[in-house]
Amino acid sequence: MRHRVDPSLFGQTAHSPSYFELARAGEQAGPVVDFCIPCNPYFPTPAMFDLLAGNLEAVLKFYPSDAETIGRQLSRVLGLNPATLAMANGSTELITWIDHLWVRESLAVPIPTFGRWTDQPMETGKRVDMFPLLEQDGFALDLDAYARFIRARGSRVAVLCNPNNPDGHYLPRREVLRFVDELADLDLVVVDESFIDFVEQERNPSIAVEAAIRPNVVVLKSLGKNFGLHGIRFGYLVGNPALAGKMRRTLPKWNLNSLAETVVFMLAEHAEEYRESLYLLARDRYLMGVELSRMPELTVFPSQANFLLVKLSAGIDGTQLRDHLYTRHGILIRECGNKLGMSNQFLRLVVRPEADVARLVAGIAEFARPHDGSGENTGAFEVVRSVS
Numbered sequence: 126m127r128h129r130v131d132p133s134l135f136g137q138t139a140h141s142p143s144y145f146e147l148a149r150a151g152e153q154a155g156p157v158v159d160f161c162i163p164c165n166p167y168f169p170t171p172a173m174f175d176l177l178a179g180n181l182e183a184v185l186k187f188y189p190s191d192a193e194t195i196g197r198q199l200s201r202v203l204g205l206n207p208a209t210l211a212m213a214n215g216s217t218e219l220i221t222w223i224d225h226l227w228v229r230e231s232l233a234v235p236i237p238t239f240g241r242w243t244d245q246p247m248e249t250g251k252r253v254d255m256f257p258l259l260e261q262d263g264f265a266l267d268l269d270a271y272a273r274f275i276r277a278r279g280s281r282v283a284v285l286c287n288p289n290n291p292d293g294h295y296l297p298r299r300e301v302l303r304f305v306d307e308l309a310d311l312d313l314v315v316v317d318e319s320f321i322d323f324v325e326q327e328r329n330p331s332i333a334v335e336a337a338i339r340p341n342v343v344v345l346k347s348l349g350k351n352f353g354l355h356g357i358r359f360g361y362l363v364g365n366p367a368l369a370g371k372m373r374r375t376l377p378k379w380n381l382n383s384l385a386e387t388v389v390f391m392l393a394e395h396a397e398e399y400r401e402s403l404y405l406l407a408r409d410r411y412l413m414g415v416e417l418s419r420m421p422e423l424t425v426f427p428s429q430a431n432f433l434l435v436k437l438s439a440g441i442d443g444t445q446l447r448d449h450l451y452t453r454h455g456i457l458i459r460e461c462g463n464k465l466g467m468s469n470q471f472l473r474l475v476v477r478p479e480a481d482v483a484r485l486v487a488g489i490a491e492f493a494r495p496h497d498g499s500g501e502n503t504g505a506f507e508v509v510r511s512v513s
Contacts, residue, residue: 158484160475161457163290163320163350163431166409167402169388173395180387189383192376199361202392209337209363211372214380216319216347216360217241222375223282223343224249227313233280235266237466239290239317254278257466263426264292264434268304275308283308286317288324291461291473293428298330305332305342312341313368319347319360320430325407333363343368350431352388352399359385406431410476416486417474422493432475434461443469446492454488 169177177184189195192212200207213219224232224245231252234242246253256274258264266289275283285304288295305314316332324330336342343364349355359381362372392399414433418425424436437443443460450456462469474485 156455157451158454158456158477158481160477160481160485161459161473162355163475164355165350165352165402165406165431166477167405168352168399169354169391170395170398170402173391173398176391177384177387184383184387187383189379189381189386191378192373192381193378195381195386195389196361196373199389199392202389202396203333205333205363206337206366208366209369211362211364211369211376212381213360213362213372213376214382215349215358216317216345218358218376218380219345219360219362219372220245222372223313223315224251226371226375228282229312231278231280232282232284233271233275233278234284235271235286235289237264237289237291237461237464238284238286239319240464242284242286242317243465254280255465258289258292260436263294264289265294266296268296268300272304272307275311281312282315283311283313284315284317286319287330288320288428288430290320290430291432291459291464291467291471292426292434293320293430293432294426295324295326295330295429298327298332301332302335305336305339309339309341314342315345316342317345319345319350321346322351322403323406323410323431324429325403326429336363337365337369339365341368343372348385348388354388357382357385357388359388406476409478409482412479413474413476413482416479416482420486420489422489432459432473435472435474437470437472441470441493443472446472446489449492450485450488453491454484456485456488458485 196210196212197207199212200210220241228246228251231254232246233254233256235256235258236243237258243253243255254274256271258266285301287301301316305316308314316336318331318333321331331344333344336344343362346361346363348359349357362369410428410431410433414425417423417433417435422438422441426434428434437446443462447458447460450458459473460469461467461471461473
């Protein structure tokens with residue numbers, strides 16, 4: 126198997142290139158196994174995809190309902206007051222408008238984390254106070270130390286991702302509530318719960334209900350990450366009616382597409398399938414962690430999200446491994462060299478079923494084999510060099 130690709134695509138963005146960029150730029154010898162983009166391989170179900178496909182002409186042809194109509198339906202599914210919701214074209218749209226509406230001077234955020242939380246405010250000239258998470262602590266966040274850092278820096282907005290991306294570390298909800306209440310005098314405290322549905326450590330890990338009655342707290346959610354439908358671009362914010370209302374009035378009236386609307390109205394009928402998908406994914410996360418931990422080339426960090434952070438042993442170049450896995454095995458991974466607070470020794474690997482994990486393990490083992498007599502690594506990869 127050979128997948129030809131221009132490696133410069135991976136250096137042109139703070140994230141990974143999209144599936145479509147890779148498909149257009151190279152020659153694919155077979156289907157790509159995606160360990161890069163966080164998804165849910167078990168939801169939507171094949172029957173749900175068949176239903177979506179059957180409605181595709183109408184979905185593409187007609188205008189969607191306005192955000193208020195879709196929001197009322199989502200609030201019924203979630204059991205939340207519709208006045209506490211604001212729905213957007215992906216969580217990154219919400220991050221952008223949070224920056225414009227509430228970040229006036231400075232924002233505090235632990236690193237490493239999701240890149241838009243640092244990149245967005247820096248792009249608009251704000252001061253970003255970065256609180257480093259340490260490898261020796263397993264990238265765990267000490268909330269008391271973070272609160273002291275926020276006070277010392279004079280940050281006016283604070284961000285907390287729970288579970289965090291890329292390490293998957295989870296903080297108990299009681300600790301998160303204590304943290305946000307301690308910072309009740311800030312302009313805003315954001316809890317990004319994009320991966321909260323994958324947590325099995327607690328039965329009800331989200332603080333969304335509590336955020337809706339606090340003066341300066343908003344919670345972000347991402348349906349794309351939960352459902353594995355990133356192409357829909359669907360996220361929402363939960364906050365008190367004043368905060369959520371301010372966000373709703375800022376966003377365009379028709380900021381959601383018809384496909385997003387269709388999925389929202391399908392959710393109530395497929396809640397049991399979604400719960401089952403989370404159970405299956407938790408099982409796969411455990412099995413994948415066990416399998417990867419057997420490899421001497423990897424150190425695996427515990428996670429409550431739908432991905433695992435691993436560190437490569439000394440002497441293994443993560444960038445070369447990324448290219449090798451894609452070109453030789455059709456496997457796409459997230460090498461974290463361009464994440465603040467990390468190096469290319471770290472990989473974020475999305476949880477996938479056992480057969481895919483076996484393919485990943487074989488590819489890593491092949492790359493890590495000793496060099497042959499010619500001085501070339503037996504896992505050497507083929508790339509298309511960019512021409513300027």
